[in-house]
């Protein structure tokens with residue numbers, strides 16, 4: 205008799221829950237660019253996407269390659285402190301769709317602390333419906349340094365990463381990338397390290413990789429709950445106050461004068477503007493201009509308008525004077 209045989213026959217159970225990847229990374233590191241790579245290369249995989257933006261206007265959702273019903277958009281604000289309930293509801297909406305969704309990818313804002321989002325998946329009823337596959341953190345190799353932008357969130361994004369994607373390697377000398385990689389290994393031991401340009405990376409290296417140790421987070425969750433037993437499931441993070449970033453949104457149904465906007469960029473944009481993005485309409489041009497500013501660089505790409513032209517811009521930084529910036533931008537209008 206074989207005494208070692210298992211009395212319970214092995215069951216061919218499906219993998220538990222819908223796999224979820226959380227894409228995080230500091231402002232302008234390349235999250236939306238990576239998401240577009242995923243959407244372009246996903247083949248037949250039904251991928252639902254949750255995008256959260258820091259700003260009153262949704263620019264990211266307009267820059268994604270797929271705007272079909274696969275896309276679910278979250279309300280604005282910071283995912284990690286304002287939308288825990290919104291996040292759970294959005295995931296339910298995806299789970300309840302008629303058509304089966306194979307995979308969920310979440311793009312957080314650039315200043316999100318990933319922990320509350322992770323705990324929402326492993327510490328609420330979502331635990332039984334989803335499987336947190338991995339937390340992927342993009343790092344802009346051309347701007348990231350060990351002072352992590354004086355941002356607690358930027359450091360936590362790396363510290364909770366299962367995968368670190370060292371992005372924008374086209375802008376960074378190899379020695380600097382090596383140094384950065386060594387530093388990141390001290391912040392997060394054992395993370396999978398990959399390098400990319402424009403988020404180009406083979407999808408099997410980043411999706412369905414089963415790298416998140418959910419059990420470790422569940423222990424974390426129980427410890428936190430014991431500590432805060434009076435608080436009801438509220439994974440609060442005070443990074444907004446700590447990091448001091450604010451966003452200024454500007455919208456108009458009139459176009460900018462190109463010269464005036466150029467002057468705004470060269471003379472008025474202070475170094476405190478860390479990130480800006482927008483869909484711009486210029487009086488002198490028929491084209492829709494996608495404007496991207498990240499750290500010291502900006503670019504403008506021309507496309508065709510598929511909707512009536514308008515001007516939409518979000519600027520993010522520290523110590524900004526919103527009234528002054530809005531007045532300066534209003535002066536650029538024709």
Ligand SMILES: Nc1nc2c(ncn2[C@@H]2O[C@H](COP(=O)(O)OP(=O)(O)OP(=O)(O)O)[C@@H](O)[C@H]2O)c(=O)[nH]1
Pocket residue numbers: 229230231232233234235236237238264313314371372373374375400401402403479481496497498503
């Ligand atoms: N040169 C270079 N530019 C890149 C690369 N990846 C992304 N970019 C550019 O960097 C800018 C910011 O990229 P996004 O993908 O919008 O960054 P993000 O992390 O989604 O930005 P936020 O959501 O605002 O935090 C865009 O102009 C991209 O085209 C890269 O590998 N090399």
